Amino acid sequence: MAEFVLEIGTEEMPARFLPGLTRDLETLLAKALDEAQVEYDQVRTLATPRRLVAHIPDLAQGQQESEELVTGPPLRVAFDTDGNPTKAGAGFAKTQGVDLADTFTHATDKGEYLAVRKKTGGGKTIDLLPGLLGEVIQALPFPKRMRWGANEFAFGRSIRWLLALMQDTVVEFEVASIASSNQTLGHRVHGFGPWDVTSAKDYFTVLKDKGQVVLDEAERKAMIVEQGNGLAAKAGGSVVWNDALLQEVAGLVEFPRMAMGTFEDSFLELPRQVLLTSMQSHQKSFGVEDGQGKLLPHFLTALNIEPKDIGLVQKGWERVLRARLEDGRFFWITDLKQDLQTWLDELDNVVFLGPLGSMGDKARRLEKLCAWLAQSVDADQPDLAARAGRLAKADLVSEMVGEFDKLQGVMGGIYAAKQGEDELVATAISEQYLPAGPDTPVPDSLFGALLSLADKADTLVGCFGLDMIPTGAADPYALRRGALGICRLIIEKGLRIDLMDFLAQALDLYGGIEWKLSREDVLAKLEEFVAQRLKGLFTSQGFETLVVEAAVSASIKDVWALKARVEALAEFSKEPDFEQAVLTFKRAGNIILKQGQEAGVALTGQYQADQLQEDAEKALASAIAEFTPRFDELWARDDFGALMAMLRELRPSVDSFFDNVMVMCEDPALRLNRLNLLKALVDPLSRVADFNALQV
Numbered sequence: 001m002a003e004f005v006l007e008i009g010t011e012e013m014p015a016r017f018l019p020g021l022t023r024d025l026e027t028l029l030a031k032a033l034d035e036a037q038v039e040y041d042q043v044r045t046l047a048t049p050r051r052l053v054a055h056i057p058d059l060a061q062g063q064q065e066s067e068e069l070v071t072g073p074p075l076r077v078a079f080d081t082d083g084n085p086t087k088a089g090a091g092f093a094k095t096q097g098v099d100l101a102d103t104f105t106h107a108t109d110k111g112e113y114l115a116v117r118k119k120t121g122g123g124k125t126i127d128l129l130p131g132l133l134g135e136v137i138q139a140l141p142f143p144k145r146m147r148w149g150a151n152e153f154a155f156g157r158s159i160r161w162l163l164a165l166m167q168d169t170v171v172e173f174e175v176a177s178i179a180s181s182n183q184t185l186g187h188r189v190h191g192f193g194p195w196d197v198t199s200a201k202d203y204f205t206v207l208k209d210k211g212q213v214v215l216d217e218a219e220r221k222a223m224i225v226e227q228g229n230g231l232a233a234k235a236g237g238s239v240v241w242n243d244a245l246l247q248e249v250a251g252l253v254e255f256p257r258m259a260m261g262t263f264e265d266s267f268l269e270l271p272r273q274v275l276l277t278s279m280q281s282h283q284k285s286f287g288v289e290d291g292q293g294k295l296l297p298h299f300l301t302a303l304n305i306e307p308k309d310i311g312l313v314q315k316g317w318e319r320v321l322r323a324r325l326e327d328g329r330f331f332w333i334t335d336l337k338q339d340l341q342t343w344l345d346e347l348d349n350v351v352f353l354g355p356l357g358s359m360g361d362k363a364r365r366l367e368k369l370c371a372w373l374a375q376s377v378d379a380d381q382p383d384l385a386a387r388a389g390r391l392a393k394a395d396l397v398s399e400m401v402g403e404f405d406k407l408q409g410v411m412g413g414i415y416a417a418k419q420g421e422d423e424l425v426a427t428a429i430s431e432q433y434l435p436a437g438p439d440t441p442v443p444d445s446l447f448g449a450l451l452s453l454a455d456k457a458d459t460l461v462g463c464f465g466l467d468m469i470p471t472g473a474a475d476p477y478a479l480r481r482g483a484l485g486i487c488r489l490i491i492e493k494g495l496r497i498d499l500m501d502f503l504a505q506a507l508d509l510y511g512g513i514e515w516k517l518s519r520e521d522v523l524a525k526l527e528e529f530v531a532q533r534l535k536g537l538f539t540s541q542g543f544e545t546l547v548v549e550a551a552v553s554a555s556i557k558d559v560w561a562l563k564a565r566v567e568a569l570a571e572f573s574k575e576p577d578f579e580q581a582v583l584t585f586k587r588a589g590n591i592i593l594k595q596g597q598e599a600g601v602a603l604t605g606q607y608q609a610d611q612l613q614e615d616a617e618k619a620l621a622s623a624i625a626e627f628t629p630r631f632d633e634l635w636a637r638d639d640f641g642a643l644m645a646m647l648r649e650l651r652p653s654v655d656s657f658f659d660n661v662m663v664m665c666e667d668p669a670l671r672l673n674r675l676n677l678l679k680a681l682v683d684p685l686s687r688v689a690d691f692n693a694l695q696v
Contacts, residue, residue, distance in 0.1 A: 001041070001058040002125070002167045003200040006133060009161035009185055012049040015251030017142065017156055018217075022047050028136045029054050036132060037064040038125050046215050048254045050185075053215060055203075059166065063123045070096060071106055071113045078114040089114055126166055130173035133164060137175050151176045161185060161194075168199035186211020187255050189305050213254045220250045227258035228300045232288045235260065237296045240287040245280050252284065253304040261285075261318045265297050267325045270332055273410050274400065278324040281406060283317065331399035335411075340419055343394040350396060353477070355513060356462045359393045365509045366392055369454040370447075372505055376497050377450070381424070385447045388428035391416055392451055395429075409433045435485050438540075442492045449493045456482040457506040464526055465507065467516040483533045490559040498557050500527060531556050538563070543570050546694050553690035561638060568640035569689055572647075581647055584654050585682075585691045591663060592682050593692075595675055603672075605679040611670060616653075616660035617677060623653040624680050631684045643688055654681065 006029075013021070022045040030043045041058035072078065078089030085093075085100055093100040096116050106115035138153070145154035153176040162180040164171035170182050183194040184207060191212035197203050207213045214220045224246065225239075232239045250256070267275065272295055279285040279299050288298040299321060307313045348360035356362075366389035374382035395401045395412035404411075413430025417423065424447050431448030432455055434441060443449045460482050463469070470479050490497065503526050507519065515522070531552050538548040543566055551566045572578055596603040612618045627650055634642045663674045685691065 002061050004054075004056040004059045004129075004166045004171075005163070005200040005203045006054040006171075007161075007163040007184055007203070008052040008137060008159060009163070010050060010052070010155070010159055011157040013047075013052075013157050015049070015248045018047040018049075018251045019247075021045075021052055021140065021142075021156070024140055025052060025054055025136070028139050032132045032136050033059075036128050037066075038062075038128065039064065046217065047251075048213060048215060048217075048220075049252060050188075050254060051213075051215075055200075059125060061125050061166075063125070063128070065119060068118045069106070069115060070118055071108075071115045072096075072103070073114055075105055075112040075114055092116075126169060126171060129164070129166065129171045133171065133180075134173050134175055149177075163197065163203070165197060165200040165203065184211060187213050187304075190255055214256065217250050220253065220256050221246055223256045224249060224258060224302055227256070228286060231258055231260045231300060232298070235288060235296060235298050237288040237290050237298065239300060240276065240289050240295075242280055242286065245284065245286065249284055249302045253302055255304055255306070257303045257306055258300055259303055259307075259310060259314055259317070260288075261299050261301065261314045261321065263297050263299070263318060263322055263325060267329065268295060268297060270325070270328055271411075271414050273407055273414075274328045274332065274404065275325070277404050277407055278321065278328055281404070282324050283321050285317070285321070327403060328400070331403055335398045335400050335415060336418065338398070340391060340394050340416065340421075343397050344390070346397040347393055353459075353462060355466060356510070357513075359396060362458060363390055363393050365458055365506075366390070366451070366454050368509055369458065369506055370450050373450040373454060373497065373502070374447070376502070377446075377495055379446055379450070384422050384424045385428070385450050387421070388425045388432075388447050388451050389454055391421065391425065392429055392432050392455065435488055437481065438484060438488075442489050446493065449489050449495070453486055453489050453495075453502075454506070456486050457503055458509075460486075460526065461503055461507040461522065462510065462513075464522045464529075465510070465513065465515040465517060469525060469529070479529075480533065483530050484537060487530065487534055487537055487559055491563050494560055496558065496560055499530065499559055500557050527556065534559070534562065538566050543567075544573065547573055550689040550691065550693040553693050554686060554688060561640075564638055565640050565688060568644050571641065572644040575648075577648065577651075581651050582691055582694045584651050584658075585647070585685055586694070587658060588654060588678050589682050589686070589692055592675065592679055595664065596679065601672070601675070603675055603679040605676055605683050607673050607676040607680060611673040612677075613670070614661045616656045617674060620653045620657040620681070621677060623650055624677070628680075628684065635684075635687070640688065647685070650681075 026043045026045040030040075033040055033043075039060040040056050042056070044055045044057075046053045046055070072092035073088045078086060078092065080086055090100060092114055093103055093116070096118060098116055103114050103116045106113050140155075142156040145156060146158065147154050148158040155176065159176050159178050161183065162173075162175060162178050163182060163184050164173065164180040165182055171180060173180050182197050184197055184203070185193045186195060186207065191210055193211060195206050195210045197206050204215065207215055214223065225241070228239045275295055276287050279287050283299070283301060285299045285301040288296045288300065290296055301317055303313065344360065344363065347363055348358050350359040352359050352362045367386045368389070370389035371382050371386035374385035379385060392409075392412065395408055395415060398411060398415065400411050401408045409432045410430050413426045413428075416429050417426035424445065427445045428443075428447035428451045431443035431445060432451045434443045434448065434452055443452055459477060460479055463477055463479055468477065475481075489495065490499070500523060504523055507522060517525070534552050534556060535548050538552075539545055547570050548566055551562060551569050554565070556562055592603065595601060607621070609621065612621055627646060630646065631643065634640075634646070661674065663671065663678070665671050665674070
């Protein structure tokens, strides 16, 4: 085995590119080696702004060898009656790259055939890598590509050097007119180089000691955190760490050095969110707070050099941040002079989305929808939920949000509180955009959750009504995220609302819109759209696909109960008699489907007890009569685990019925009665799960 390292040196790559690039390089290189039948221990990938690295500690020096039997034409076709090779026989040998003398007769059940044994693999890895590496580099995906010089080749940023070593041998190949070598470049200031690397095992030492580059992102993060905590502690505080910003900053530096700056105490009159946004979004800096969570007049930033005059560098950062904070203070003072009603009036001049009217129209719809939701969940003070809906979008016309758009909602809550609105209203407004993604938290407050539900549903139904439904990867209005957010809100907040009634209410609150789809089509497409999001949510949580499919296909109206049904069905699926139970109830459902719906027979589930003839059907009727009220009681208590246990009790009666009773008998009245008996069985079961979706 040999050690291998590849380094692609570039101009500074955007930090947001790096996580995806390391994953893609690992995947593509591993796949290429697998296809080439070259064994390896692991592929490790790392990145800094100026380099993308793949390291394989143990790489086989040659391909695996294998032998393949290749059969050609039948023997009678390969040779004539005199034993001379025909064109078919000679052509087969030529195609396989062997002499005819190297072929042999292979006997099969269908007769004798001309054949040859071909050995594949066995090539040297050093000979395979040039072509393989070139293809991998060209296949790397980027959000955006660029070309440079006279090159037709496109990459995320221009390539400046390539290092490729297998042990102490250079793997020679070329990409974008750049030839590979054993040289690397280090940090632009502290260790530029170039530096010769004698072997793959020396690469990391050379890069760190001579190049002054910290290659491992985890190590860069640790250095930033350690240095930052130390500086903050000296100032009597602690760092307000932000994981997303820490990830970004670690992708901006190769030689992290933390520096602390200060700003005037007078800026602390600004809301905490304004200060942190100014630091984080514009300066890629971290705030510092005291033990009570109050911000201190300090900030921390990551440098990519060890400056000769740290004071001069600090002054530069402080000057830039001061300008941003001055802007923030101006916007804050200006906004506080306005009243909410003025902003509400201005919303009528702000377009929401094309034909869907203004943001003022949206705010009025949210007011009504929040009130409807509050009443649906029996919330106290539904008038406050309505007020939160009415004021939700007021801050969109504020000076602060006009400059710092990430603060929408947050500033709305702050301004509402400043102008005397109820705390419940202000909190709801500040939480309205949660959850912002699959891993972000939902609102803490009930009214915040209701407002978020209303906002997402209003956008969803409006876009669907205009037939602006996401296709493929395109989703410009984040409707998938909105639908997933609705699902998470209902489940995590324990809200018992009828999802389809809720979406219908949201749709009906629109007035005077010329829809491209009918009301029925909009709701049907929305139901399927949300169902797909629910399937993705549950499978991502580890539930089996078929279990999820069965539960979701039954109904999505009560999303909270759906989660409980998925959990109960997942537990039931672990029981040893699960498969047999599924087959039993699937059989009943299939008969109802085929002989009822598909045959055009109206089945009600109402059967006549005096028409029951066989003991088995009487026993089933008795079991159903006992089962139904117990089922309804357990359903009302959301005790889906007990419902699944009842299926086990019911199954012997169903099995006996199928063993001893002919459902499709000649007597039409008797046949209909037996079908309705099965219908009485299937109807409650179909509320739990669609057993036909369970392929066992």
